[in-house]
Amino acid sequence: MPRAGELTYYESIGDQGRWHALGKPFTDPECGLNLMQVGAVMCLLPDPPARILDCGCGPGWLAYFLAKRGYEVTGADVSPQAIDMARANSAYVNWSQPRFVVADLEALPFENEFDVVLFFDSLHHAVDEQKAMNSAYRVLKVDGRCITSEPAKGHAAKSVETVSRFDVTEKDMPPTYVRKLGKRAGFRRIKVYPRPDEIGKFQFVRPLPSEPFRVRLFKRWPFNLLAQFLFSTIWKRSYGIVVLEK
C-alpha cells in the first residue's frame, strides 16, 4: 500500500505543479538531462512493436513518447488523479493514446503479458520495493526484461522536505540495491549501464558555487575525463540504468 500522500499528490501541488507535471519533460528546468535519460532507456528497449508497461507513469509523458515510437504501451499509476491527467494530457492531443490503468505497483493486475516493464523514476516511491520488483517479474513474459532508471544515493536526503510536505515515499534506489531486489525476485541476468545524463552533468553543466568542492572539481578539465571513466566503470553501480532479464 502506498502512503496516503501519493494518492493525493497531484491535488496538493496546485495549478503550477500540475502544469509542470503535465508538460514534463519539457517544463522541467533539467529538460535536456531528462531527454538524455529517456533516450538511453529507449536504446535499451527491444525494437517496436513490443508490449511495454510504464510503471508509475504519472501524467503519462513517457507512455505517450513510447506509444508514438510504435510500442503498445500500458501506463500504470497508483494515483487515480495521475491517470485522469494522463488520459486528458493536452500536450499530446493527436497522438495514439496508451492504455492507462490505476494500479498499485506492488500488486499489478497482470500476468505474463509484457515484453518490458519500465520503472522510470518510480520504483523509489514504492513503500515495499521488493514487492514491486516481484510484481514486475510476474507480469513479464518469459524472456521479457525489466528496466529501471532511478535516482541514486543521496536522493532521500535531498527530498526530506518533499516527504514531510506531501507525505510521499522517497528513497535511494542505486543499481547495487536494485540488483539485490532483482535477484530475490528471480531474474536470471542483470546488467548495469552507465547513464549518459549523469556523465553529461560533468561535461557541460557549469560548476555551481552551491555544489561541494569535489563535484566542482570533477566538472573541470581534465578531471571531467576521469569522471566520465569512473561513471562508466565504477560509479554506474550507484548511478546507472539496470536491465533485468526474466
Add this chain to the structure above:
Amino acid sequence: MPRQGELHYYDVIGEQGRDHALGKPFTNVDCGTALMQIGEVMNLLPPPPARILDCGCGPGWLSYFLAKHGYAVVGTDVAADAIEMARSNPVFRGFPRPEFFVADSDILPFRQEFDAVVFFDSLHHSLDEQAAVNSAFRALKPGGRCITSEPGHGHAHRSSDVVEKYDVTEKDMPPSHIRKLARNAGFRRCRVYPRLDLLGRLLTLPPDPNESFKMRLLKCWPFRWFAQQILTVMKNGWGVVVLEK
C-alpha cells in the same frame, strides 16, 4: 543558393517519407540517440525565456520541443514544403506554436535578434557553410551563442547514394572545420563538447552485425572503456560546438 534537390526533397520522398519526417524524432529507428543528441543541445542553450533561431528546421520538431520548454522560437528552412509541413505539423498540435519562415541559411534576414542560433543536423546540407555561419553571426545579439550538432568525419562518404538520389548536399562537418568557419565569421570564443549521444550509443546499444568490425569491437568490453575516452578526446572530429559572439 541550395541545390535544387533541397527545395523539392519533401515532395520527392513520398507520403511515407513525409509521415516519417513529421513524426521525428519518434519515427526514427534511432529515436533514443536522437533524444540524447537534442538533450545535450538543450543543456548548452541559455535558460528560457530566450529567443532562439532553429536554422534548417525541416518539419519543425526541434522548434516545437524548444517552444514547449519555454523559448521564443523561430524556425527557418530553405524548402517551402518543409515550412508548410512545420506550420501544420499534426503531431505537435498540443505544443506552443513557434514562428516558421522560408529562408536560405546563407542569407538569413535577421539582424542582432537572437540569443542563440541552433544548427541541428543542418549546416552540413549547406552549399556555402561559411556564408551560413556568417549569417548566423549577424542574426545573433552581442553575447549570443551559436550551437551546432552536426555529423562529423565519414558522413559524406556514407551518404553518397542519398546525394545521387535526391540531389542534395551532404558534407562532413567536424568541429575542427566549424572552428575555422567561426573564426572567419568573427566569433569571439569557440568551445567543443563531446557528442554524448555517440557516447550513449557505445554504452547502451549492443553490437549490430551490420556495423564494421571496428565498431563492433569497440562496443565490447573492455574496449568500450577506451572507445568512450577516445570519443571525448577526439571531440574535434565528432562534437557539439558552442560559438560565442
